[in-house]
Amino acid sequence: MSCKNSRRRNAGLSNMIGSTIRSMIGSMSESIGALSGSSKIGLALFVLFLIVAVFAGAVAPYDPWLRFSPFMPPGFAHPLGTNDLGNDILSELIFGTRVSLIVGFGAAFMATIIGSVVGLLSGYFRGLADELLMGLTDVFLMIPQIPLIIVLAAFLRPSFWMTALLMGCLWWTSTARVVRSRTLQVREMSYVESATSLGFSHAHIIFTDVLPNVLHVIMPKFLLAIASALIAEASISFLGLGDPTMKSWGMMINFAFTRGGFINGYWWWYLPPGLCITLFVLSVVLMGSSLEDREEESRVAQ
Amino acid sequence: MIPLTTPAVPADSAILAALAIPAVSDIPAAPAGPEIRKKIQKTKILQLSGLSVQFETSLGRVQAADNVSFEIFENETLALVGETGCGKSVVASAIMQLLPKNAKSKGNIEFGGRNLLDLGEEEMAGVRGAEIAIIFQNPSLSLNPVVTIGDQIAEMLQVHGKAGRSQSIEKAAGVLQRLGLGERSLLKMYPFQFSGGMNQRVMIASALMLSPRIIIADEPTKGLDSATAAGTVQEMKKMKDLSGASLLLITHDPALVESIADRVAVMYCGEVLEIGPCRDVFQKPLHPYTKALLDCLPERGLHPIPGASPSMTNPPQGCKFHPRCPMRCTKCSQSPLMKRMKRTEWMTQVELVERVERTTQAEREERTTQVEWVERATQVECVERMKTVDLGTPSGERWVKCWLY
Amino acid sequence: MLAVLKAENVSKVRESGIFRKTRREIFQNITLELEEGKTVGLMGDSGSGKTTVARIMAGLEKPSAGRVLFQGRDIDSLHGKEFWDYKRSVQMVFQDPEGSLNPRKSIERSINEVLGLLRVPKREWQERTLDILHTVGLSEELLCRYPGQVSGGQNQRIALARVLLLEPRVMILDEPTSALDVSVQAHVLSLLRELQKKLGLGYLLVSHQPEVMRNMAHEVFVLKNGCLVESG
Numbered sequence: 001m002s003c004k005n006s007r008r009r010n011a012g013l014s015n016m017i018g019s020t021i022r023s024m025i026g027s028m029s030e031s032i033g034a035l036s037g038s039s040k041i042g043l044a045l046f047v048l049f050l051i052v053a054v055f056a057g058a059v060a061p062y063d064p065w066l067r068f069s070p071f072m073p074p075g076f077a078h079p080l081g082t083n084d085l086g087n088d089i090l091s092e093l094i095f096g097t098r099v100s101l102i103v104g105f106g107a108a109f110m111a112t113i114i115g116s117v118v119g120l121l122s123g124y125f126r127g128l129a130d131e132l133l134m135g136l137t138d139v140f141l142m143i144p145q146i147p148l149i150i151v152l153a154a155f156l157r158p159s160f161w162m163t164a165l166l167m168g169c170l171w172w173t174s175t176a177r178v179v180r181s182r183t184l185q186v187r188e189m190s191y192v193e194s195a196t197s198l199g200f201s202h203a204h205i206i207f208t209d210v211l212p213n214v215l216h217v218i219m220p221k222f223l224l225a226i227a228s229a230l231i232a233e234a235s236i237s238f239l240g241l242g243d244p245t246m247k248s249w250g251m252m253i254n255f256a257f258t259r260g261g262f263i264n265g266y267w268w269w270y271l272p273p274g275l276c277i278t279l280f281v282l283s284v285v286l287m288g289s290s291l292e293d294r295e296e297e298s299r300v301a302q
Numbered sequence: 303m304i305p306l307t308t309p310a311v312p313a314d315s316a317i318l319a320a321l322a323i324p325a326v327s328d329i330p331a332a333p334a335g336p337e338i339r340k341k342i343q344k345t346k347i348l349q350l351s352g353l354s355v356q357f358e359t360s361l362g363r364v365q366a367a368d369n370v371s372f373e374i375f376e377n378e379t380l381a382l383v384g385e386t387g388c389g390k391s392v393v394a395s396a397i398m399q400l401l402p403k404n405a406k407s408k409g410n411i412e413f414g415g416r417n418l419l420d421l422g423e424e425e426m427a428g429v430r431g432a433e434i435a436i437i438f439q440n441p442s443l444s445l446n447p448v449v450t451i452g453d454q455i456a457e458m459l460q461v462h463g464k465a466g467r468s469q470s471i472e473k474a475a476g477v478l479q480r481l482g483l484g485e486r487s488l489l490k491m492y493p494f495q496f497s498g499g500m501n502q503r504v505m506i507a508s509a510l511m512l513s514p515r516i517i518i519a520d521e522p523t524k525g526l527d528s529a530t531a532a533g534t535v536q537e538m539k540k541m542k543d544l545s546g547a548s549l550l551l552i553t554h555d556p557a558l559v560e561s562i563a564d565r566v567a568v569m570y571c572g573e574v575l576e577i578g579p580c581r582d583v584f585q586k587p588l589h590p591y592t593k594a595l596l597d598c599l600p601e602r603g604l605h606p607i608p609g610a611s612p613s614m615t616n617p618p619q620g621c622k623f624h625p626r627c628p629m630r631c632t633k634c635s636q637s638p639l640m641k642r643m644k645r646t647e648w649m650t651q652v653e654l655v656e657r658v659e660r661t662t663q664a665e666r667e668e669r670t671t672q673v674e675w676v677e678r679a680t681q682v683e684c685v686e687r688m689k690t691v692d693l694g695t696p697s698g699e700r701w702v703k704c705w706l707y
Numbered sequence: 708m709l710a711v712l713k714a715e716n717v718s719k720v721r722e723s724g725i726f727r728k729t730r731r732e733i734f735q736n737i738t739l740e741l742e743e744g745k746t747v748g749l750m751g752d753s754g755s756g757k758t759t760v761a762r763i764m765a766g767l768e769k770p771s772a773g774r775v776l777f778q779g780r781d782i783d784s785l786h787g788k789e790f791w792d793y794k795r796s797v798q799m800v801f802q803d804p805e806g807s808l809n810p811r812k813s814i815e816r817s818i819n820e821v822l823g824l825l826r827v828p829k830r831e832w833q834e835r836t837l838d839i840l841h842t843v844g845l846s847e848e849l850l851c852r853y854p855g856q857v858s859g860g861q862n863q864r865i866a867l868a869r870v871l872l873l874e875p876r877v878m879i880l881d882e883p884t885s886a887l888d889v890s891v892q893a894h895v896l897s898l899l900r901e902l903q904k905k906l907g908l909g910y911l912l913v914s915h916q917p918e919v920m921r922n923m924a925h926e927v928f929v930l931k932n933g934c935l936v937e938s939g
C-alpha cells in the first residue's frame with residue numbers, strides 16, 4: 001500500500017498503549033508548533049530549566065555540599081556568592097533545580113494519571129461509576145489541601161518523594177473534572193458510537209478513540225499542575241517542613257531565612273531561588289494557558 | 303435608499319416605505335405588468351467583472367474565485383449555486399470586503415459608481431449594512447447571546463448614527479412585525495429563547511433595518527431541517543418583497559434555488575459556468591456541469607457526477623470540468639470563454655445536449671468509464687442530428703462558459 | 708420469510724430532570740421489519756424520534772417496552788457466538804460525516820483496526836483493504852490521510868467501508884447524506900443502491916427528504932405523534 005511510514009497495528013493492549021504514547025508525543029509536538037510569541041519564551045525558559053536539571057552535575061561549578069569561606073558576596077570564583085556554610089550558591093541553585101523539578105513533575109504526573117483515569121472512567125461509563133467517582137472527587141475537593149500537606153508533613157517528616165506523592169494524590173480533582181467533561185463530549189461523537197456498534201472492546205475504545213481526543217485538555221492541566229506543585233513544595237520547605245537532606249529552591253529560601261540571610265541583607269542568597277521559582281512558574285503558566293486558549297478556540301471553531 | 307420608488311425620503315420613513323405595502327399614495331403599487339418588471343430588472347446595481355481572489359496557504363495558492371463576472375439587477379433574486387468549497391462565500395466576502403488577510407483580490411466590483419475593491423475601510427463601513435447587508439449561515443453563532451433581540455436589531459440604526467435608541471427599537475418592532483413576530487414582549491427576549499427559525503428572522507430583520515439595496519444571504523438554510531429550511535425560504539421571499547432590495551442567495555442546494563430565484567449563476571471550482579433565468583436553466587441546462595448537478599437531485603434520479611471535485615490548489619488545466627465532463631473534446635484542454643447565448647443558438651444547442659444525453663444515459667447507468675462515453679459524444683455527430691425546438695420565450699440573457707457553444 | 712431484524716411493539720420514554728420526574732413519551736408500539744435486499748424508509752419531523760428508532764434497532768439503546776428480534780430471537784437473549792452474529796449482521800451508519808471517523812487515526816488505521824477485530828490474518832490485510840476501498844469507490848492514496856483531510860462524502864464512504872468489512876446483512880442508515888451536498892448525496896446514495904443489488908443488503912433508511920425516499924425505499928413509514936404510519 002502507498003503508506004510507507006505507517007506501521008501496522010493490531011488490537012493488542014501493548015500496542016494500544018504504544019500508539020497512545022505516540023499520539024501523546026504527537027500532540028505535544030503539535031502543541032509546541034502552535035505556541036505563540038509569549039509562550040515561545042515560556043517554552044525556551046522551560047527547556048533551559050530542564051537542561052539545567054538533567055545536566056546539573058555538568059553545569060554546576062562545584063559540589064553543592066562543598067565548603068568555602070561563608071557569606072562571600074558574588075564574585076569571580078562564586079558568581080552568586082556563598083552561604084553561611086560556605087556552599088557555592090550557584091551550584092546549590094543548579095542542583096536545587098533538579099530537586100524542585102522532580103517534585104513538581106512527580107506530583108503533576110501522579111495527579112494527571114489519577115485524574116485522567118478517574119475522568120475517563122466516569123465520563124465514559126457514566127451511570128453509577130460516574131456518580132461514585134465524582135462523589136469521590138467532591139470529597140477530595142473539600143479537603144483543604146495545603147494545610148493537610150503541612151500537617152502530614154509535620155507528622156511524617158516525609159522525604160521529598162513522599163511530598164510529591166502526597167500532592168499528586170490530592171491534586172487530581174481538577175484534571176478529573178476537565179477530563180470527564182471532555183470525555184462526555186467525545187463519547188457522544190459518532191466515531192465512538194460506531195466503534196461500539198462495530199463491536200470493539202471498551203478498552204480499545206477508551207485507549208484509541210477517547211484518550212487521544214482528550215489528551216489536548218490533559219496537557220495544559222499537566223503543565224499547570226507542575227507549577228502549583230512547585231509552589232506548594234516551596235511553601236512547605238519555607239515553613240521548614242521539607243526534606244532537609246534535599247536542597248530544593250524552597251529549602252534554600254528557608255535556610256536563608258532561618259540563618260540570617262534576610263536580616264543581614266545577603267540578597268544573593270535568597271533572591272536567586274525566589275527568582276527561579278517565579279521564572280519557572282511563569283514559563284509553565286505561559287505555555288499552559290496558551291494551550292488552553294488554543295483548546296478553547298478549536299472548540300469554538302467546531 | 304430606494305431611488306426607484308422614493309426619490310427623497312428621510313431615513314426613518316424610508317424603512318417604512320420600503321416595508322409598507324403602499325400606505326402613502328405617491329408610491330406606485332408593486333410592479334404591475336411584465337413591462338415594468340422588465341424595466342426594473344434592467345437597472346444594474348452591482349456589477350462584478352473579472353473578480354479573482356487568491357489565498358496564499360501552506361499547501362499552495364488557492365484560486366478561490368477565478369474571473370467571476372455577474373451583475374445584480376434592481377429588485378431581483380440572483381442565486382449563486384455550487385458545491386461546498388467552490389468559492390461562493392469567498393465571492394460574498396469579496397463584495398463585502400471582509401476577506402481574510404491572506405487573500406489577494408483583483409478585478410472590479412462596481413457598486414454605485416465606485417469600485418468596492420478600491421474603497422478604504424471607512425468608506426466600506428458605510429456601505430456594509432447600510433447599502434449591502436449580509437446574513438450569515440448560522441444565526442445562533444452570529445447573534446450575540448447576551449443582548450436582547452430588540453437591542454440587537456436596533457443596534458444597526460444606532461451604529462450608523464441614523465437614530466436614537468428608543469426610536470430604533472420602535473423601528474425594530476415594526477420590522478419584526480412585518481416578518482410575523484409582532485408581539486412586543488419578544489423584543490425583550492434573548493436569542494437562546496428563540497427557535498432557529500425565529501433567530502433567522504431576527505437576522506433578516508437586522509439586515510432590513512437600514513433598507514439596504516442588496517442583501518446577501520450565505521447558505522441561509524444550511525444545517526436546518528427541511529421544515530425550517532422551507533420556512534426560511536418563505537421568510538427570504540417575504541423579505542425581498544417587503545424591502546424592494548435585491549437578494550444574492552448563496553446556496554449549495556439547487557432545489558432551494560428553484561423556488562425562489564429569478565436568475566441563477568452556477569459556480570464550479572472558483573468559476574461561474576452558467577448564468578441565466580432560473581426557469582430556463584432548470585428546464586434546459588446548457589452547461590454540462592449544470593446538467594450533471596441537476597441530475598444529482600433526488601427528483602431527477604440521483605445520478606452522481608463521475609469523478610471527484612478537483613482540488614482548489616491544483617485545478618485541472620483548461621476547462622476545469624473537463625476530467626468529469628461527458629462531452630469534452632480536444633479543445634477542452636484550453637479555457638473556454640464565457641459566451642452570451644442568443645435564443646436561436648441555445649435552442650439548437652439544447653437539442654445537441656439532449657441528444658448526447660440520450661445516447662449516453664444507458665452507459666451512465668452501467669458506469670462505464672467516461673472516456674469511451676466521450677468518444678461517442680463527439681460534437682460533429684451530435685450537430686448532425688440537431689433540430690430546432692421551441693422552448694417558449696426565454697426570459698433573459700443566458701451566458702455559458704463551454705466549448706460546446 | 709423471516710425478517711432479519713424486527714422491532715416489535717417498541718416504545719420509548721425519556722426521563723429527565725432531577726429524580727427522573729419529567730417523562731416524555733417519544734413513540735409507542737412501533738413494529739418494523741427489515742429484510743435482506745429491501746429498503747425500508749423512515750421519515751418524520753425533527754425530534755419525532757427517528758434516530759431513537761434507528762439506535763434501538765442497532766442495539767445502541769434499550770427500548771422502554773417491546774423487543775427487538777434478530778432472526779426471530781430477542782436480542783437480549785443472545786449470547787456468545789449468536790450475539791456476535793447479531794452485532795456483525797446489523798450495522799449502523801451515522802449522520803455526521805466528519806464525526807463518524809476518529810480524527811486522530813489515519814484512514815488506514817481506521818480500516819485496519821476493523822480487520823484486527825475480525826482476526827483477519829495480517830498478510831491478507833492489504834488485499835482486503837484494497838478490495839473494500841474499491842467497493843466503495845475510493846482510491847488507495849487516501850489511506851495515509853486523516854479524516855480532516857478528506858471530504859465529507861469520502862468520510863462517509865470510508866465509514867461505509869469499515870462497516871462493510873463485517874459483511875452485515877442489514878444496515879441502519881441514519882440520515883447518511885443530510886449533511887452532504889446534493890452531488891455528494893447522489894454519489895453516496897447510488898453507491899448504497901448498488902451495494903444493495905450486489906450484496907443483498909437490507910436497509911433502514913432514515914431521511915426527511917421525500918424525494919430521496921421515492922428513489923431509494925421500497926416501503927416508507929412516517930413517524931407522526933409517536934405513531935408509525937405507513938405511506939406506500
Ligand SMILES: Nc1ncnc2c1ncn2[C@@H]1O[C@H](COP(=O)(O)OP(=O)(O)O)[C@@H](O)[C@H]1O
Binds near residue numbers: 358359404
Ligand atoms: N481564509 C482562507 N485561507 C485559505 N483558503 C481559503 C480561505 N477561505 C476559503 N478558502 C478556500 O477557498 C475556497 C472556497 O471557499 P468558500 O468560498 O468558503 O466555499 P463555499 O462557500 O463555496 O463553500 C475553498 O477551497 C477554501 O479552502
Ligand code: SF4
Binds near residue numbers: 589590622624627
Ligand atoms: S468546455 Fe468541454 S470539458 Fe468543459 S464543460 Fe464544455 S464540453 Fe465539457
Ligand SMILES: [Mg+2]
Binds near residue numbers: 387390391520521
Ligand atoms: Mg460557504
